[in-house]
Amino acid sequence: MAENILRMRRITKTFPGVKALQDVHLDVARGEVHAICGENGAGKSTLMKVLSGVYPHGTYDGDIEFEGTVAEFKDIRDSERDGIVIIHQELALSPFLSVAENIFLGNEREKRGFINWNDTNMEAAKLLRRVGLDLNPVVRAGDIGVGKQQLVEIAKALSKNVKLLILDEPTAALNDEDSTHLLGLVKGLRAEGITCIIISHKLNEIREIADSVTILRDGRTIETLSLHDGSVTEERIIKGMVGRDMESRYPERTPVIGEEVLRVEDWTVHHPQEHARVIVDSANLTVRAGEVVGIAGLMGAGRTELAMSIFGRSYGSRITGTLYKNGTPITARTVGEAIRHGIAYATEDRKRYGLNLIDDIKRNVSGAALGKLAKRGWVDSGREAVVAGDYRRSMNIKAPAVTAITGKLSGGNQQKVVLSKWMFSDPDVLILDEPTRGIDVGAKYEIYTIINRLAAEGKAVIVISSELPELLGICDRIYTLAEGRITAEVPIGQATPELLMQYMTKEKD
Amino acid sequence: MATTVKDPEVATTPPTVKEGFSFLTSRLRQIGIFVALLVIVTLFQVLTGGALLQPDNVSNIIVQNSYILLLAIGMVMIIVAGHIDLSVGSVAAFVGAMSGIMIQDWNFPWWVAFLASLIIGGLVGAWQGFWVAYVGIPAFIVTLAGMLVFRGLTQIVLENQRITGFPEEYRQLGGGFLFPGLFPAETNILDWTTVGLGVIAVALLVFNQLRGRATRARLKLEDEPKAWFFTKLAFIVAIILGVTYLLAGSRSGTPIVLVVLGILIVAYSTVMSNSVFGRHIYAVGGNLQAAQLSGINTKRIDFMLFVNMGVLAALAGLIFTGRLNSAGPGAGNLFELDAIAAAFIGGAAVTGGVGTVIGAITGGLIMGVLNNGMSLLGVGIDVQQFIKGMVLLLAVGFDVFNKRRASNALK
Numbered sequence: 001m002a003e004n005i006l007r008m009r010r011i012t013k014t015f016p017g018v019k020a021l022q023d024v025h026l027d028v029a030r031g032e033v034h035a036i037c038g039e040n041g042a043g044k045s046t047l048m049k050v051l052s053g054v055y056p057h058g059t060y061d062g063d064i065e066f067e068g069t070v071a072e073f074k075d076i077r078d079s080e081r082d083g084i085v086i087i088h089q090e091l092a093l094s095p096f097l098s099v100a101e102n103i104f105l106g107n108e109r110e111k112r113g114f115i116n117w118n119d120t121n122m123e124a125a126k127l128l129r130r131v132g133l134d135l136n137p138v139v140r141a142g143d144i145g146v147g148k149q150q151l152v153e154i155a156k157a158l159s160k161n162v163k164l165l166i167l168d169e170p171t172a173a174l175n176d177e178d179s180t181h182l183l184g185l186v187k188g189l190r191a192e193g194i195t196c197i198i199i200s201h202k203l204n205e206i207r208e209i210a211d212s213v214t215i216l217r218d219g220r221t222i223e224t225l226s227l228h229d230g231s232v233t234e235e236r237i238i239k240g241m242v243g244r245d246m247e248s249r250y251p252e253r254t255p256v257i258g259e260e261v262l263r264v265e266d267w268t269v270h271h272p273q274e275h276a277r278v279i280v281d282s283a284n285l286t287v288r289a290g291e292v293v294g295i296a297g298l299m300g301a302g303r304t305e306l307a308m309s310i311f312g313r314s315y316g317s318r319i320t321g322t323l324y325k326n327g328t329p330i331t332a333r334t335v336g337e338a339i340r341h342g343i344a345y346a347t348e349d350r351k352r353y354g355l356n357l358i359d360d361i362k363r364n365v366s367g368a369a370l371g372k373l374a375k376r377g378w379v380d381s382g383r384e385a386v387v388a389g390d391y392r393r394s395m396n397i398k399a400p401a402v403t404a405i406t407g408k409l410s411g412g413n414q415q416k417v418v419l420s421k422w423m424f425s426d427p428d429v430l431i432l433d434e435p436t437r438g439i440d441v442g443a444k445y446e447i448y449t450i451i452n453r454l455a456a457e458g459k460a461v462i463v464i465s466s467e468l469p470e471l472l473g474i475c476d477r478i479y480t481l482a483e484g485r486i487t488a489e490v491p492i493g494q495a496t497p498e499l500l501m502q503y504m505t506k507e508k509d
Numbered sequence: 510m511a512t513t514v515k516d517p518e519v520a521t522t523p524p525t526v527k528e529g530f531s532f533l534t535s536r537l538r539q540i541g542i543f544v545a546l547l548v549i550v551t552l553f554q555v556l557t558g559g560a561l562l563q564p565d566n567v568s569n570i571i572v573q574n575s576y577i578l579l580l581a582i583g584m585v586m587i588i589v590a591g592h593i594d595l596s597v598g599s600v601a602a603f604v605g606a607m608s609g610i611m612i613q614d615w616n617f618p619w620w621v622a623f624l625a626s627l628i629i630g631g632l633v634g635a636w637q638g639f640w641v642a643y644v645g646i647p648a649f650i651v652t653l654a655g656m657l658v659f660r661g662l663t664q665i666v667l668e669n670q671r672i673t674g675f676p677e678e679y680r681q682l683g684g685g686f687l688f689p690g691l692f693p694a695e696t697n698i699l700d701w702t703t704v705g706l707g708v709i710a711v712a713l714l715v716f717n718q719l720r721g722r723a724t725r726a727r728l729k730l731e732d733e734p735k736a737w738f739f740t741k742l743a744f745i746v747a748i749i750l751g752v753t754y755l756l757a758g759s760r761s762g763t764p765i766v767l768v769v770l771g772i773l774i775v776a777y778s779t780v781m782s783n784s785v786f787g788r789h790i791y792a793v794g795g796n797l798q799a800a801q802l803s804g805i806n807t808k809r810i811d812f813m814l815f816v817n818m819g820v821l822a823a824l825a826g827l828i829f830t831g832r833l834n835s836a837g838p839g840a841g842n843l844f845e846l847d848a849i850a851a852a853f854i855g856g857a858a859v860t861g862g863v864g865t866v867i868g869a870i871t872g873g874l875i876m877g878v879l880n881n882g883m884s885l886l887g888v889g890i891d892v893q894q895f896i897k898g899m900v901l902l903l904a905v906g907f908d909v910f911n912k913r914r915a916s917n918a919l920k
Contacts, residue, residue: 356800367792379783386730389730
């Protein structure tokens with residue numbers, strides 16, 4: 001095989017409380033398309049951030065060798081100077097600047113501080129032609145579609161003399177036609193000698209364009225497979241992604257399942273701004289008292305969007321469909337209404353949407369049901385502290401006092417505060433979105449125990465998770481979601497990671 | 510069970526010297542603003558050769574700054590929620606002008622004019638709150654527009670004339686004193702009304718604090734150390750008694766506006782710390798999305814905050830107009846900046862979510878004492894502005910620095 005353009009050796013990256021990467025190896029041959037596969041949270045994006053200098057040298061352990069020399073990047077500019085360009089899943093174009101301005105942002109065609117606009121636009125047009133885009137470079141980046149924006153990003157990368165192009169989920173937001181075009185372009189770049197690393201969940205795509213694939217799981221390298229001879233099937237890749245030991249990482253539980261508590265019928269949700277885009281497509285699901293129901297889906301499948309639209313329409317527009325609570329239809333147009341109907345939603349992003357990080361534990365715990373502690377609008381702060389203290393003990397929140405600021409707690413303890421907050425609102429249905437994201441193994445076990453306790457109390461629990469073993473370990477039933485549609489409902493007895501992954505990657509017919 | 514679960518409270522070790530020290534420094538950061546006020550008062554007391562704390566001057570400082578302090582109460586609430594209000598000076602002027610017209614042109618009794626003025630303030634606030642909360646225009650823009658709109662309206666309704674000659678009752682709010690004839694200064698060493706008020710205030714404070722501490726003890730909640738609690742309480746009592754003594758020795762006793770201000774400070778502090786509404790303000794300012802996802806009607810909170818600010822601005826307008834016995838087209842100019850500065854010097858965070866009424870009042874007093882002290886020293890307006898500007902910048906800079914250090918310590 002050709003020499004390696006990139007060698008990453010024993011990369012270990014630790015966040016407070018979590019080991020995101022552990023002794024990861026990655027070898028990429030010059031001029032190949034190298035895919036990286038793994039479940040959400042396996043460490044793919046973290047690895048790429050280490051590579052591109054987002055996490056500078058010194059904040060991780062291990063060595064990176066690029067083009068035969070040791071690379072110690074201090075920041076993104078540093079890695080770009082060497083020809084490594086990363087295109088993030090969230091596109092980084094400035095919507096109000098022109099396409100040409102975006103392409104040369106931070107790298108302006110200038111002379112003594114003045115921009116040469118003719119040069120800028122001409123060069124931009126050339127680059128756009130290279131990526132197969134027939135576009136006037138003076139149009140605003142925000143006015144073109146997502147597919148074209150993706151290509152503009154690549155044109156921007158080409159303007160920087162890219163040697164190694166990293167694409168993070170490039171086709172996640174694209175339709176089929178745009179995806180095909182983009183993949184064709186990646187092949188074209190390979191022919192020009194540009195090496196590509198592509199992170200993707202779409203296994204058929206990987207098999208189509210990649211020369212080899214490295215599989216990550218739980219922050220470790222599992223294997224690197226060559227895709228040249230066609231002997232590696234999608235099932236083989238899936239096995240690498242999910243195959244892990246499943247011994248007692250999940251507490252035992254005997255489900256006692258009662259009546260149906262929540263039913264969602266024909267639930268369709270559109271994008272909040274682009275009203276024509278369907279995000280959730282006539283979804284149907286039910287959850288019963290004492291039951292833990294999982295929702296499995298890859299990133300972008302619409303899991304969070306489904307949950308948040310149910311939770312007082314806090315996501316989306318033009319929502320149609322009916323919610324039934326204990327058999328009777330209900331309306332929950334605001335979060336307040338949803339909470340009054342006994343629905344609770346613990347967000348996947350607890351720092352942004354779940355907690356007031358500058359305030360203390362007790363005030364966060366009481367946040368969703370302050371009315372319960374108040375008489376005629378006045379809060380009984382003594383009782384509030386008592387309530388919070390009770391939760392601190394029963395949930396085992398490790399903090400010196402309930403007056404500790406939540407921003408200073410570890411991820412696991414923050415999550416326990418979020419769960420306490422929703423338990424205090426005394427819901428009948430709890431929707432837990434990625435309840436163990438960014439939490440270490442020990443704390444995960446505690447969260448599972450809490451989930452079991454909630455189910456034992458007769459609550460209906462919906463768990464959204466990217467980690468299939470987790471869903472298999474704690475759920476009674478699992479729905480799979482792909483491109484906004486519920487593609488299957490699998491009883492736990494029949495569920496295997498391979499089967500779920502098949503439904504999760506099932507594309508529209 | 511053979512083994513007992515370790516209770517996290519029980520498991521704590523006795524405090525070491527180092528912990529005691531870190532407790533003190535963390536408290537110092539909280540009370541830093543009060544220490545700053547004390548230092549500034551002491552400084553000017555020395556520099557002015559004792560003129561600053563002359564009884565009449567103390568009375569003067571309070572009356573002179575009363576409307577700014579009043580505005581600072583509403584302003585800090587708006588800032589905690591993550592907004593700003595640039596229009597309060599213009600609104601105060603507008604309401605003052607309207608009250609003048611109601612009394613002079615429409616012959617309203619003074620108390621009807623008072624009530625109507627407060628309602629006008631509320632309506633003005635509702636107008637601005639509507640744009641901020643329900644249309645979603647940033648408060649900076651809405652109130653910048655309001656600053657121009659209500660300044661313009663003030664000039665229009667006044668036809669650029671000044672209204673003077675307000676009735677005696679009207680002027681009491683801004684310039685009056687509590688029962689001035691009861692204990693005339695000629696025959697009494699002290700104004701006993703003031704002394705009585707001060708003693709009542711101290712009694713209520715001590716009773717309230719002790720009861721709170723007893724409740725916390727009964728509920729077995731963690732509390733600040735005994736020594737700290739009593740030192741703090743003794744200190745506050747000393748300050749109240751000191752101010753009482755000075756005012757009681759002044760020519761006219763307690764300014765009426767101080768009573769109004771005192772009641773409002775206590776009331777709003779309680780609202781901010783103990784009411785559902787106040788707690789929701791902190792939640793909105795601390796993390797808007799989390800507040801929304803907790804079922805808080807954030808738009809209503811924003812709306813109510815601006816209505817409240819409008820009413821307080823109206824009250825400030827009435828006090829100001831009464832004190833000067835004049836409603837003019839240029840009244841209330843730059844009040845908004847003083848109120849904003851007071852809130853920020855008092856520890857409110859630019860990003861929202863942090864700030865207290867007491868802090869803002871202290872910030873306002875720092876500005877007031879600086880003004881007064883420098884005027885006594887004969888420092889020119891130009892230098893005064895420069896110094897006040899630097900104080901604001903350094904106070905907020907110190908706050909930002911502290912926060913960065915705290916967040917670095919987390920990493």
